[in-house]
Amino acid sequence: MSTEEQVIAAQRGDHEAFHHLISSKKAKLYSIAFAYLKDETDALEVIQEMTYRAYTQLSKLKEPKYFQTWLTRILIRICIDEQKRKRKVMPLFQLPEQLATDLKLDDKILLEVAVDLLPPKLRHIIILKYYEDMTLSEIANLLEKPEGTVKTWLNKALIELRIALRKGSEHVQHI
Structure with missing residues (x-):
């Protein structure tokens, strides 16, 4: 059936x-x-x-x-x-296994913190796309948003993550 x-x-x-x-x-x-x-x-x-x-x-x-x-x-x-x-502080976002094995520990920690600090709608896109391996059209359908909006949010989330990781790695190098 x-x-x-x-x-x-x-x-x-x-x-x-x-x-x-x-x-x-x-x-x-x-x-x-x-x-x-x-x-x-x-x-x-x-x-x-x-x-x-x-x-x-x-x-x-x-x-x-x-x-x-x-x-x-x-x-x-x-x-x-x-x-x-x-209303509790959530533990760090847990990286997908495949991504986690490819990163150094400092980078993993920085990425987990950066994902946790994203605004909720951007964090949802990252979780659904990379952690749950959903396509953009599946995410758009799920969130009841146009696919173009989901692409825009994903792009914005990735830009924010890159900026956060760049700043974080610079800070880690100075320690």
Whole structure:
């Protein structure tokens, strides 16, 4: 059964279809939640809340083919709400494994700090593009923004990161 067929079945009250839909996406959902919240318990709690909201609002999903995007959008909104609610200092952004192995320790630390200091909309683009390996059109669809806007934000984020890294490496060399 395709994802679209499972969504339609779940919308008609098939609890098993809904369970299968959520279960098949759990690793990706956890990865996104953890990238935002940096805490296993918090990530699991927001996934639970996302599951509840998705279940209660499934009838509002008009296009079953966009289920993954719709679900991820709900998750991101809950993660942002959780960040605001806790008002806590978030631990450093965790670099994707591939990028982390190619950098020296000083550069890793500088990059993690620089990503954490980006404005939220730019940080979201960096997390989704480089940590979650999403395409620009997937990010645009997820954030409900034109692809050109996402490209502009990505470009701005990369420029800000380059500036921060240049300043940071100059500062580290002087120490």
